[in-house]
Amino acid sequence: xxxxxxxxxxxxxxxxxxxxxxxxxxxxxxxxxxxxxxxxxxxxxxxxxxxxxxxxxxxxxxxxxxxxxxxxxxxxxxxxxxxxxxxxxxxxxxxxxxxxxxxxxxxxxxxxxxxxxxxxxxxxxxxxxxxxxxxxxxxxxxxxxxxxxxxxxxxxxxxxxxxxxxxxxxxxxxxxxxxxxxxxxxxxxxxxxxxxxxxxxxxxxxxxxxxxxxxxxxxxxxxxxxxxxxxxxxxxxxxxxxxxxxxxxxxxxxxxxxxxxxxxxxxxxxxxxxxxxxxxxxxxxxxxxxxxxxxxxxxxxxxxxxxxxxxxxxxxxxxxxxxxxxxxxxxxxxxxxxxxxxxxxxxxxxxxxxxxxxxxxxxxxxxxxxxxxxxxxxxxxxxxxxxxxxxxxxxxxxxxxxxxxxxxxxxxxxxxxxxxxxxxxxxxxxxxxx
Amino acid sequence: xxxxxxxxxxxxxxxxxxxxxxxxxxxxxxxxxxxxxxxxxxxxxxxxxxxxxxxxxxxxxxxxxxxxxxxxxxxxxxxxxxxxxxxxxxxxxxxxxxxxxxxxxxxxxxxxxxxxxxxxxxxxxxxxxxxxxxxxxxxxxxxxxxxxxxxxxxxxxxxxxxxxxxxxxxxxxxxxxxxxxxxxxxxxxxxxxxxxxxxxxxxxxxxxxxxxxxxxxxxxxxxxxxxxxxxxxxxxxxxxxxxxxxxxxxxxxxxxxxxxxxxxxxxxxxxxxxxxxxxxxxxxxxxxxxxxxxxxxxxxxxxxxxxxxxxxxxxxxxxxxxxxxxxxxxxxxxxxxxxxxxxxxxxxxxxxxxxxxxxxxxxxxxxxxxxxxxxxxxxxxxxxxxxxxxxxxxxxxxxxxxxxxxxxxxxxxxxxxxxxxxxxxxxxxxxxxx
Numbered sequence: 103x104x105x106x107x108x109x110x111x112x113x114x115x116x117x118x119x120x121x122x123x124x125x126x127x128x129x130x131x132x133x134x135x136x137x138x139x140x141x142x143x144x145x146x147x148x149x150x151x152x153x154x155x156x157x158x159x160x161x162x163x164x165x166x167x168x169x170x171x172x173x174x175x176x177x178x179x180x181x182x183x184x185x186x187x188x189x190x191x192x193x194x195x196x197x198x199x200x201x202x203x204x205x206x207x208x209x210x211x212x213x214x215x216x217x218x219x220x221x222x223x224x225x226x227x228x229x230x231x232x233x234x235x236x237x238x239x240x241x242x243x244x245x246x247x248x249x250x251x252x253x254x255x256x257x258x259x260x261x262x263x264x265x266x267x268x269x270x271x272x273x274x275x276x277x278x279x280x281x282x283x284x285x286x287x288x289x290x291x292x293x294x295x296x297x298x299x300x301x302x303x304x305x306x307x308x309x310x311x312x313x314x315x316x317x318x319x320x321x322x323x324x325x326x327x328x329x330x331x332x333x334x335x336x337x338x339x340x341x342x343x344x345x346x347x348x349x350x351x352x353x354x355x356x357x358x359x360x361x362x363x364x365x366x367x368x369x370x371x372x373x374x375x376x377x378x379x380x381x382x383x384x385x386x387x388x389x390x391x392x393x394x395x396x397x398x399x400x401x402x403x404x405x406x407x408x409x410x411x412x413x414x415x416x417x418x419x420x421x422x423x424x425x426x427x428x429x430x431x432x433x434x435x436x437x438x439x440x441x442x443x444x445x446x447x448x449x450x451x452x453x454x455x456x457x458x459x460x461x462x463x464x465x466x467x468x469x470x471x472x473x474x475x476x477x478x479x480x481x482x483x484x485x486x487x488x489x490x491x492x493x494x495x496x497x498x499x500x501x502x503x504x505x506x507x508x509x510x511x512x513x514x515x516x517x518x519x520x521x522x523x524x525x526x527x528x529x530x531x532x533x534x535x536x
Numbered sequence: 537x538x539x540x541x542x543x544x545x546x547x548x549x550x551x552x553x554x555x556x557x558x559x560x561x562x563x564x565x566x567x568x569x570x571x572x573x574x575x576x577x578x579x580x581x582x583x584x585x586x587x588x589x590x591x592x593x594x595x596x597x598x599x600x601x602x603x604x605x606x607x608x609x610x611x612x613x614x615x616x617x618x619x620x621x622x623x624x625x626x627x628x629x630x631x632x633x634x635x636x637x638x639x640x641x642x643x644x645x646x647x648x649x650x651x652x653x654x655x656x657x658x659x660x661x662x663x664x665x666x667x668x669x670x671x672x673x674x675x676x677x678x679x680x681x682x683x684x685x686x687x688x689x690x691x692x693x694x695x696x697x698x699x700x701x702x703x704x705x706x707x708x709x710x711x712x713x714x715x716x717x718x719x720x721x722x723x724x725x726x727x728x729x730x731x732x733x734x735x736x737x738x739x740x741x742x743x744x745x746x747x748x749x750x751x752x753x754x755x756x757x758x759x760x761x762x763x764x765x766x767x768x769x770x771x772x773x774x775x776x777x778x779x780x781x782x783x784x785x786x787x788x789x790x791x792x793x794x795x796x797x798x799x800x801x802x803x804x805x806x807x808x809x810x811x812x813x814x815x816x817x818x819x820x821x822x823x824x825x826x827x828x829x830x831x832x833x834x835x836x837x838x839x840x841x842x843x844x845x846x847x848x849x850x851x852x853x854x855x856x857x858x859x860x861x862x863x864x865x866x867x868x869x870x871x872x873x874x875x876x877x878x879x880x881x882x883x884x885x886x887x888x889x890x891x892x893x894x895x896x897x898x899x900x901x902x903x904x905x906x907x908x909x910x911x912x913x914x915x916x917x918x919x920x921x922x923x924x925x926x927x928x929x930x931x932x933x934x935x936x937x938x939x940x941x942x943x944x945x946x947x948x949x950x951x952x953x954x955x956x957x958x959x960x961x962x963x964x965x966x967x968x969x970x
Contacts, residue, residue, distance in 0.1 A: 155621040163625045170621035175613065178854070182612050186800055187589040187604035191597045191933065199801055226849025228823030229663060236713075263835070268824035268849065271837040275820055279670075279713045286835070311833075360850070366620055367633055367853035386709055389662035390702035399745075399938050401697070401720070403705040415660025415702065416794070419801035420612070420855045499625065504833050 132527070134520035141450065141519035147443050151516045153431040154364075159497035160521040160528075165338060165478050165511025166501055168364030168428075177427035181420060193419075202422045203370075203391075203413050209429045210363065210372055213437055214336060214355070215346040220374050222412045223359065223422060227337060227371040228268045229387070230356040231304065233412060234373060235259065235276040236386040238302035238331035238354055244382060245329065256301035256330070257282050262289050266310040269335055273304050279386070289316045296328035303330055307345065308338035308476030311503050313468040315343070315476045319350040326351065337361060340372075342477035342513075343441040353379055362477065362513055365425035373412040380408055389414035431515060443514035444477040447522055451479050451510065454526030463533050467507065478511040489532055498528045566961070568954035575884065575953035581877050585950045587865040588798075593931035594955040594962075599772060599912050599945025600935055602798030602862075611861035615854060627853075636856045637804075637825075637847055643863045644797065644806055647871055648770060648789070649780040654808050656846045657793065657856060661771060661805040662702045663821070664790040665738065667846060668807060669693065669710040670820040672736035672765035672788055678816060679763065690735035690764070691716050696723050700744040703769055707738050713820070723750045730762035737764055741779065742772035742910030745937050747902040749777070749910045753784040760785065771795060774806075776911035776947075777875040787813055796911065796947055799859035807846040814842055823848035865949060877948035878911040881956055885913050885944065888960030897967050901941065912945040923966055932962045 134142075142148055155170040185197040194200045207221030214221075225233075242256045261273045263286035270286070277284040280301075287295045289305055296303075303325045308315050318334060325332040334355040339345055341362030347355055355374040359365035375383045385405070390396050391413035394404040405411050452466060464481040483489055483506060490502040500510040510525065568576075576582055589604040619631040628634045641655030648655075659667075676690045695707045697720035704720070711718040714735075721729045723739060730737075737759045742749050752768060759766040768789040773779055775796030781789055789808040793799035809817045819839070824830050825847035828838040839845050886900060898915040917923055917940060924936040934944040944959065 155617075157622065161624065167620075167625045169624060170616065175616045175621070178616050179609065179613060182604065182609045182800070182858070183589075186601075187609070188591065190595065190603060191601045191935070192928075193801065225659065225663065226823065226852075228825075228849035229659065229821060232821060266824075267827070267833055267835060267837075270835055271822045271824065271827070274837065275822055279820060358850075366616070367627065368850045368856075369854075370852065371849075386713060387663060387666060388705045388709055389660065390700075390705065391662075393701070393705070397938065399701055401701060401704055403701075403708065415662035415805075416792075416802045418660075418804065418852055418855050420803075420858055421852050422802075424616070424854055494626075501625070504831065 134523055138519045138523040141446070145443060145519065147435070147439060147514055148518065150431065150435065151518065154516045156516060159499060160525045162498065162500045162510040162512060162517065162521075162525055164364070164513030164516070165361050165509070167360055167367060168362060168513060169516055170366075171364050171428045171431045173430050174366070174424055174427045178420065178424050181423045199417070199419050202419065202426065203417050204409055206422060206426050206429070207372060207409060209426065210340070210359070213363070213432065214340050214357070214374070215344060216348050216374055217377070220377055220380075220409050221372050222409045223372045223425065224370045224413055224417050226368075227335070227356055227358045228272050229414075230371045230373045231269055231272045231333070231335065232276055233385050233387055234333040234354040234356050235273055235302055235304055236280055237375075237383050238333050239276070239280045239282060240384045241353075241379065241382050242301040242330050255298055258297075258299040259284050259301060260292060260295055260303040261286050262305050263287055264289070264309055264311070265304070265306055265335075266337070269304055269306070289321065292321055293324045296324060296330065298329070300325075300328055300330040303332045304335065305332055306335045306338070308342075310338055311467075311480060311507055311509070313338075313476045313478040313480050315339070315469070315474050318345070318352070322350050322352055326353070338476055338478070341437075341440070342444060344437045347374055347376075352376065359425050361511075363425070364428045364431065364515075366421065366428065369421050369425045370418055375409060375412055380411060383411050385411060387414045391415055391417065435515070440514045444512055445472050445475070447512040447514060447517055447519065448475060448477065448479050450519055451512070451522045451526060454523050455481070455529065458526050458530035459533055460530075464508070477513070478509060481508045481510070482506050483508055483533075485536060489529075489536070492532045493528060496528050496532070498525045500525075568957055572953045572957040575880070579877060579953065581869065581873060581948055582952065584865065584869065585952065588950045590950060593933060594959045596932065596934045596944040596946060596951065596955075596959055598798070598947035598951070599795050599943070601794055601801060602796060602947060603950055604800075605798050605862045605865045607864050608800070608858055608861045612854065612858050615857045633851070633853050636853065636860065637851050638843055640856060640860050640863070641806055641843060643860065644774070644793070647797070647866065648774050648791070648808070649778060650782050650808055651811070654811055654814075654843050655806050656843045657806045657859065658804045658847055658851050660802075661769070661790055661792045662706050663848075664805045664807045665703055665706045665767065665769065666710055667819050667821055668767040668788040668790055669707055669736055669738055670714055671809075671817050672767050673710070673714045673716060674818045675787075675813065675816050676735040676764050689732055692731075692733040693718050693735060694726060694729055694737040695720050696739050697721055698723070698743055698745070699738070699740055699769075700771070703738055703740070723755065726755055727758045730758060730764065732763070734759075734762055734764040737766045738769065739766055740769045740772070742776070744772055745901075745914060745941055745943070747772075747910045747912040747914050749773070749903070749908050752779070752786070756784050756786055760787070772910055772912070775874070776878060778871045781808055781810075786810065793859050795945075797859070798862045798865065798949075800855065800862065803855050803859045804852055809843060809846055814845060817845050819845060819848075821848045825849055825851070869949070874948045878946055879906050879909070881946040881948060881951055881953065882909060882911065882913050884953055885946070885956045885960060888957050889915070889963065892960050892964035893967055894964075898942070911947070912943060915942045915944075916940050917942055917967075919970060923963075923970070926966045927962060930962050930966070932959045934959075
């Protein structure tokens with residue numbers, strides 16, 4: 103799920119002086135080792151860093167807010183000055199505003215293993231979780247009726263007990279409004295918890311705190327075998343690793359676009375509805391943008407065909423078109439190559455931490471096995487809040503998760519092996535002082 | 537409610553040649569009459585036009601998409617390049633991103649007659665209608681229980697039968713999810729339709745098609761007297777005329793920001809929850825942004841105090857901060873002065889239409905009485921679609937509403953009396969040719 107860092111809360115943020123900035127620029131700035139240089143030299147994605155606006159620091163918080171893609175500022179300026187300022191209302195047609203949600207959805211589709219026509223972009227992740235979860239319950243009940251089973255059998259929603267909280271809050275509301283009970287279970291407990299009452303299951307592909315990657319193919323299959331529908335939250339996997347939505351038969355998924363997709367602060371989320379299920383997608387937010395004939399001004403609602411059915415109100419054009427420009431950085435880049443580099447980066451970080459940080463000072467809560475690791479490393483450390491504050495002062499930006507987790511996100515498009523090594527060295531410095 | 541114009545649908549929009557543009561620039565461009573010049577010379581708001589980016593045409597579609605305020609492009613560029621590009625994640629605190637929804641809500645508050653702390657900005661109008669309407673039903677039932685009445689008595693939602701369609705679609709979903717029936721009635725029929733079963737009433741302050749202004753104070757009082765709650769849709773009144781939310785005891789209201797508030801295409805909507813009712817506002821979309829402790833990452837939901845309770849997910853920063861910059865045009869401007877000019881503009885338009893357009897060729901469906909008129913004039917005309925196409929070709933931009941309405945919106949901040957006269961003359965020209 104979407105989240106920020108505690109260290110960026112207003113109460114905790116302090117304006118920094120130029121002196122602070124100067125101090126940062128030198129911290130941990132010793133030359134990269136031969137090994138880091140070799141890894142960077144052999145990195146096929148190294149040149150992509152030029153597609154972003156970066157500075158001398160090490161930015162390992164792209165799992166919270168992706169860095170600015172270099173092409174975004176000019177595109178946004180054109181949207182504001184020409185499309186809005188000159189064409190005004192005509193831009194809904196002439197500048198492609200009206201179709202932006204599905205057009206940009208089709209740009210995200212290959213990054214999550216989806217054929218075109220199944221993703222729309224718009225609204226926040228929380229709102230999309232609500233749409234998908236309510237629709238999942240309705241589909242499960244509808245399917246149950248088709249099988250001759252009682253219509254009221256499916257009255258339970260399972261929720262990942264370790265989820266980013268908003269998913270849980272929204273799931274509780276979805277349960278309340280569909281007369282379901284909400285049952286929190288850990289992802290590995292899901293197969294054992296499924297039963298004839300299960301309507302829907304809300305799961306995270308990658309845990310926001312630990313960076314653990316859950317087994318999407320087998321969990322999806324188990325949920326479907328039980329006659330329920332899984333909703334996958336891809337916030338921490340979209341743009342970081344192959345998801346394979348179509349391949350693994352996923353029914354419904356949501357994700358945010360401001361982490362590994364670099365869409366900008368609060369950029370709109372996306373909703374995936376599998377093509378074969380779109381006719382049964384019964385949205386709890388049937389706004390005029392999802393109508394079969396949105397300009398017909400008809401009092402009765404007739405849902406559109408296709409992914410458009412997931413739209414609600416007027417799309418947020420500035421943010422949508424900033425995201426569209428941001429997606430240009432993926433030109434010629436395969437998610438498989440991104441995944442390979444991501445694992446190499448996190449492996450190297452763990453290796454550098456082991457080499458530089460005093461033993462026992464931190465403990466990784468991120469799985470060591472590649473097949474269970476997302477694109478971040480979370481280190482447990484009793485004074486994590488203070489440690490992160492000092493890391494940021496020295497130009498290494500990660501974030502802190504209550505109560506004791508240092509979180510470092512690795513965006514392969516712009517993080518180098520030299521960055522990784524420097525982050526570990528600065529971490530060792532900071533930990534050595536306290 | 538939020539809406540676009542049919543004439544801007546992709547299928548109907550055609551790229552225009554430079555020749556077309558040259559032709560437009562001359563159409564209807566005869567010198568303004570002495571009367572128009574006098575009215576402009578006496579207009580205390582005339583200089584505000586310089587706060588917008590405009591061209592040689594006449595823009596009467598600000599009731600669909602407000603023109604670009606001149607300060608927006610530089611502000612947006614700063615948000616993108618510096619706040620996102622340089623400060624990145626720290627901007628949540630340092631650049632005031634986190635508090636933008638309520639801060640900008642407080643900027644809108646005086647324009648709709650609300651004290652601070654009652655408005656948040658975020659999500660689309662449709663999504664806010666859903667939040668407000670579900671919350672209204674829950675509040676009415678809660679109040680009913682307090683009175684010792686049965687909890688299930690309140691099971692009916694009244695909806696303006698002439699509403700912009702999305703309100704009706706969303707109201708139907710809200711009714712379905714709260715076990716209510718939805719009953720469409722015309723606004724003037726509401727007092728007679730209220731009863732012990734009425735839980736909530738969704739009303740438009742100004743009708744999107746006819747421009748009719750409904751009687752907010754008396755309708756609100758009638759709804760409350762029946763033990764129900766009214767939700768007011770202010771899309772066509774916010775920024776155009778005094779609303780008086782606090783003064784008239786309104787409980788809940790929503791509105792869009794891209795019409796008379798000039799926030800930009802698809803800019804986020806606002807939600808007003810009366811201070812005294814905020815503790816009872818029980819949102820169907822309780823995302824982490826509305827939590828009492830959003831960074832506590834607590835599995836249980838505890839709603840925040842105040843207007844913040846209306847937030848859902850991560851706020852859409854680019855669009856929000858563009859809106860914030862757009863609101864600067866209100867510096868030193870009173871809504872009362874805007875209303876006075878709005879009525880003068882629409883009076884003058886009707887006068888010019890009567891003077892120039894052949895009698896019987898169009899018929900105004902906008903009430904003549906000031907107290908029942910919003911800030912637009914709608915003219916019925918059998919070939920309205922074709923007429924509007926030709927008006928736009930000649931530089932007079934209004935919009936068309938199916939099946940036979942020409943709609944002209946008058947934004948007092950940037951529309952002049954000379955504009956109004958020219959629009960009527962060009963309309964007469966076009967109608968004289970067909």
